[in-house]
Amino acid sequence: MILDTPVQGQRFLAPEVIQTSEMDCGPAALKSILEGFGIPVNYGRLREACQTDVDGTSINTIEDLAVQLGLQAEQVMLPVDHILLAETQALPALVVVRLPNGMTHFLVVWGRFGNYLQIMDPATGRRWPTWRRFQDELYIHSFPVPAEAWREWAGTQGFLAPLSRRLGDLQVPEDRIRELIDSASQDLSWRSLASLDAATRMVAAIVRSRGLETGEQAGKVISRFYELNRHQAVPAEFRQSDASEFTQLPGEGLQIPETYWSVLPLASAESEAGEPADAQRLVLRGAVLVQPEAARGLSPDLEAALGEPEYRPLHSVWNALRQDGLLTPTLLLLAVALATMGVMVEA
Incomplete structure (x- = not known):
């Protein structure tokens, strides 16, 4: 697809909003999204509402404010190779990236034009990087989730449609695609769908490096690695070393390298409140986005407060x-x- 279809009410160009301080990327990115959907907001009032501190603004706060200010917004984690797929419908979105100094930063990915992205960066304004270059900026987050919850989501079209598209992009025959997805979907545990996802990602990387041809050959390799990994031990397990980091433990039967898995088991995981004591937990890894949709109606009082003119x-x-x-x-x-x-x- 050369040009993504815009969301209803979305402007063609993202409004440029430059942050006024180093910690203001969250309010600036949110203001750009709101005004891109026709919701004018006062920047000063928005900064106050975001409660920006020395660590910046929480993405949870940005999501809550986006909903309160008239957008239908949802925070999601996605595998990187799902972001641009039309089946995912991920754009436009507020995205978390990592700066060269290691700090996280909010910016807006407003749309796609061929291999280029329209990005509104609160630090520099509008820019047009290629997708391959932008991938290096993405912040990849690790987050523990119940295995049952991940399997429930993976069985929906939100995961299966992008997975089918990725297999199709490798020119795997349609009958083999249906066979693989049907086989993985019959397994009520998380392993089969996760294995098929990882095998597809690994083969795609091999094809890009010209080590394998697309089509029937790629399909056979995916099938082989999928079968090897869906029944035996996964490539690596994790234990939680602190509140934010996960340390890899050696695993047996490594077939698909760990880097190609979007979800892996969390070893010796402690159950969260309300979960069964034996509930298995996984480490989900992916990019963090807040996806806005069409604007909702605002109350007259809130609309008047948001529309307060900027201080001059x-x-x-x-x-x-x-x-x-x-x-x-x-x-x-x-x-x-x-x-x-x-x-x-x-x-």
């Missing part, structure tokens, strides 16, 4: 001079100064 210092000074009766003398002094400068230039 020069305009305030002008009004103050006029109210104090000093406007005319000020203009006369300015005229005299300009006339004096003109005489000096002529001399």
Whole structure:
């Protein structure tokens, strides 16, 4: 697809909003999205609502505010190779990236034009990188989830449709695609769908490096690695070393390298509140996005508050001079100064 179909109510170009401080990328990105869907907001009021501190703004806060301010927004984690697929319908989105200094940063991926993305970066404004270059910027997050919940989601079209598309992009025959997806879907555990996903991703990487041809050959390799990994031990297990990091433990029977798996088991996982003691947990890895959709109606009071004009210092000074009766003398002094400068230039 050369040009993505815009979401209803979405402007063609993302409004440019430049952050006013190093920690303001969240409010600036949210303001761009809101105004791109026809919801004007006051930047100062938005910064206050975001409660920006020394660590910036939480993505949960941005999601909540987007909903409160009239958008149908949802925070999601997606495998990187699903983001641009039409079947995923992931764009436009507020996306978390990692800066060269290691800090996270919010920006807006507004749309796709062939191999180029329209990005509104609060730090630099609008830019047009290629998808391959932008992938290196993405922040890949790891998050523990119940295995049952992941399997339930993986059995929906939100996962199966992009997976089928990826197999089709490798020119795997249609009958083999149906056979693979039907086989994986019959397994009520998480392993089969995760194995098929990982095998497809691995073969796609081999094809890109010209180590394998697309078509029947790619389909056979995917089938082989899928069968090898769906029944035996997964390539690696994880244990939670602290609140934010997961450490890999050696695994047996490694067939598909760990880097190609979007989900892996969490070893010795402690059950969350409300979960069965023996509930298995997985580590889900992917890009973090907030996906906005069409705007909802706002209450008149909220619309009036959001539409408050931006503060303009020069305009305030002008009004103050006029109210104090000093406007005319000020203009006369300015005229005299300009006339004096003109005489000096002529001399």
